[in-house]
Amino acid sequence: MRQAVPSDLDAILRVEHLCYPFPWPRSAFESEFQNRWSTIDALFVPAGDLIAFIVYWIVEDELHLLNIAVHPQYQRQALARRLLDYLDRVCLQRGLNHVALEVRVSNKTAINLYLDKGFSIVHRRKRYYVEEGEDAFIMTKYIEPPKPSPERGEGRARTGRSNDDASNR
Numbered sequence: 001m002r003q004a005v006p007s008d009l010d011a012i013l014r015v016e017h018l019c020y021p022f023p024w025p026r027s028a029f030e031s032e033f034q035n036r037w038s039t040i041d042a043l044f045v046p047a048g049d050l051i052a053f054i055v056y057w058i059v060e061d062e063l064h065l066l067n068i069a070v071h072p073q074y075q076r077q078a079l080a081r082r083l084l085d086y087l088d089r090v091c092l093q094r095g096l097n098h099v100a101l102e103v104r105v106s107n108k109t110a111i112n113l114y115l116d117k118g119f120s121i122v123h124r125r126k127r128y129y130v131e132e133g134e135d136a137f138i139m140t141k142y143i144e145p146p147k148p149s150p151e152r153g154e155g156r157a158r159t160g161r162s163n164d165d166a167s168n169r
Contacts, residue, residue, distance in 0.1 A: 011050035
């Protein structure tokens, strides 16, 4: 996985057009490359072919997922799950506390994936997808930083007792 660069655009568009009946136009991706709060990350096979990508914004304390696509030849291999896990790590590294996205109400596969990965449906936005007037679900996921692990001694007082033990004298 690496940050995509404008020279990756043709490969990104190939995957986009294979995945979606209403693909983003080239100009939308060009705009995202210019947008200071936008990131396009891409996944490549060892031979160098781009097989998946994600487009997201980081604004304030939120990561907003705009687009995610996996080449049809590589679907059903948990790559979309791995991309979402990657976004969780981005959130933890950047101190972001939630992820938001829009998804077509007809895209049951994606909705089920997002629900399985901890997202919740918080709103239905009418006619969000203008081309065909389809509604979108707004989904969010709150990211909690990892809790200290008692096995590694985190969260313990210098005496070796837990903080709870020290306060219960």
